[in-house]
Amino acid sequence: MSYISTRGAAPELDFEATMLTGLARDGGLYVPRAVPVMTHDQIAALAGKSYEDVALAVMHPFIGEAFSQTAFRELIARAYADFGHPARAPLKQLAPGHFLLELFHGPTLAFKDFAMQLIGQMFQAALARSGQRVTIVGATSGDTGSAAIEAFRGLANVDVFILFPHGRVSDVQRRQMTTPSEANVHALAVDGDFDTCQALVKAMFNDHAFRDEVALAGVNSINWARVLAQVVYFFFAGVALGAPHRKVSFTVPTGNFGDIFAGFIAREMGLPIARLVIATNRNDILHRCMETATYERQGVAPTISPSMDIEVSSNFERALFWAHGQDGAAVAALMGELAQGGAFHLSENAMAHLRGVYASGRCDEAQTAAAIAATLAETGELLCPHSAVGVHVAETHLARDPATPMVTLATAHPAKFPDAVEAATGQRPGLPPRMADLFDRPERMTRLPDDLATLQALIRERIAA
Numbered sequence: 001m002s003y004i005s006t007r008g009a010a011p012e013l014d015f016e017a018t019m020l021t022g023l024a025r026d027g028g029l030y031v032p033r034a035v036p037v038m039t040h041d042q043i044a045a046l047a048g049k050s051y052e053d054v055a056l057a058v059m060h061p062f063i064g065e066a067f068s069q070t071a072f073r074e075l076i077a078r079a080y081a082d083f084g085h086p087a088r089a090p091l092k093q094l095a096p097g098h099f100l101l102e103l104f105h106g107p108t109l110a111f112k113d114f115a116m117q118l119i120g121q122m123f124q125a126a127l128a129r130s131g132q133r134v135t136i137v138g139a140t141s142g143d144t145g146s147a148a149i150e151a152f153r154g155l156a157n158v159d160v161f162i163l164f165p166h167g168r169v170s171d172v173q174r175r176q177m178t179t180p181s182e183a184n185v186h187a188l189a190v191d192g193d194f195d196t197c198q199a200l201v202k203a204m205f206n207d208h209a210f211r212d213e214v215a216l217a218g219v220n221s222i223n224w225a226r227v228l229a230q231v232v233y234f235f236f237a238g239v240a241l242g243a244p245h246r247k248v249s250f251t252v253p254t255g256n257f258g259d260i261f262a263g264f265i266a267r268e269m270g271l272p273i274a275r276l277v278i279a280t281n282r283n284d285i286l287h288r289c290m291e292t293a294t295y296e297r298q299g300v301a302p303t304i305s306p307s308m309d310i311e312v313s314s315n316f317e318r319a320l321f322w323a324h325g326q327d328g329a330a331v332a333a334l335m336g337e338l339a340q341g342g343a344f345h346l347s348e349n350a351m352a353h354l355r356g357v358y359a360s361g362r363c364d365e366a367q368t369a370a371a372i373a374a375t376l377a378e379t380g381e382l383l384c385p386h387s388a389v390g391v392h393v394a395e396t397h398l399a400r401d402p403a404t405p406m407v408t409l410a411t412a413h414p415a416k417f418p419d420a421v422e423a424a425t426g427q428r429p430g431l432p433p434r435m436a437d438l439f440d441r442p443e444r445m446t447r448l449p450d451d452l453a454t455l456q457a458l459i460r461e462r463i464a465a
């Protein structure tokens with residue numbers, strides 16, 4: 001299995017190198033040269049299987065020679081062993097035709113654990129084999145960083161540096177990043193928003209001398225291995241609802257477009273997905289792009305669903321690569337326009353492709369709170385604000401296409417965002433018992449300005465120590 005860049009000008013890599021690299025050297029994102037297709041019978045055979053068995057069947061074709069079937073089965077087993085629910089991703093029914101896929105039973109209570117726990121296992125196995133050491137850097141709007149730190153804390157041959165926007169993540173998110181005491185964990189509070197953090201990370205990757213000097217590796221949602229791990233639960237939920245004999249739609253609370261793009265890969269592999277619905281909060285750049293064919297930055301406004309407060313939606317580039325017939329030069333030109341003028345315009349052909357796969361909707365702050373309250377009243381399910389954005393948008397879509405079952409992805413546990421949930425319902429969600437002492441543990445973090453040189457100096461100093 002070989003991987004190519006969405007901008008068409010980086011070396012082709014195998015799975016292991018793609019995973020260890022993260023961002024391609026031409027600034028693009030790695031994608032498989034050809035997506036393996038599962039037959040109708042192969043998909044039908046997934047029904048009733050455990051999450052781990054589905055994971056093995058769906059992911060192994062992408063891994064090539066990197067891990068044997070037996071070794072990979074072992075890594076998968078370890079990745080999901082600490083989840084707080086035996087189903088790993090339980091599917092609950094909210095209303096006729098509307099289902100909720102709970103992806104928040106991992107160690108940091110957000111769907112990011114599905115990919116990050118597995119990546120931690122895969123990095124460890126690959127680095128142990130080669131004797132290499134790497135420096136992982138990532139930007140986070142809250143959940144990626146905590147999931148990455150949880151997955152890599154204490155591992156040999158790895159330092160993990162996570163940049164988060166100072167004062168813009170929830171207390172639970174921050175504490176999940178600042179309380180691990182292992183020396184290889186570095187939580188960095190940056191003055192700025194998520195896009196500031198992401199731009200710093202991209203700049204470090206594009207500084208090739210620095211990148212080689214410290215052996216940078218990225219585990220942000222741009223890392224292909226993360227997208228791959230997320231493909232699994234689309235199959236897991238799809239077959240539970242009758243695929244491949246029946247079509248299913250998914251609504252995905254979307255920020256960086258990683259999670260929903262995993263759904264696109266599942267669809268390319270043969271899972272009969274009718275629509276992938278992009279659900280945005282009031283930072284609706286993706287929804288506006290779907291409506292107007294123009295992707296245009298207007299600034300980010302903070303919301304009660306902060307993990308989606310993003311306007312440079314990195315993985316959208318992967319969707320654009322498919323929408324332009326895998327023409328890397330065309331994608332590179334669009335990304336150049338975005339960097340220069342803060343916008344790009346999509347052709348009719350590209351829009352026809354996107355609208356054939358995706359639909360979209362937006363949910364403002366009042367609608368988010370109303371969805372949390374209504375879902376609690378009607379079903380007893382307490383939603384986090386991101387999941388509530390999804391449920392609101394899914395309901396609108398379901399009204400248009402009631403015959404196709406809809407699965408909304410519940411991306412975080414309500415206890416990760418207790419203030420917003422309490423304001424909407426009067427109920428304060430409690431942390432699961434396994435992390436009840438989070439607020440008693442000491443915190444450790446470094447405050448940083450938005451300055452590349454300062455950041456690079458800090459990384460050099462810490463990894464030399």
Ligand SMILES: *Cc1c(COP(=O)(O)O)cnc(C)c1O
Binds near residue numbers: 112143144255257387
């Ligand atoms: C990361 C995150 C999202 C957005 O996912 P993307 O893959 O970036 O689109 C939504 N909800 C929660 C809780 C998240 O942590």
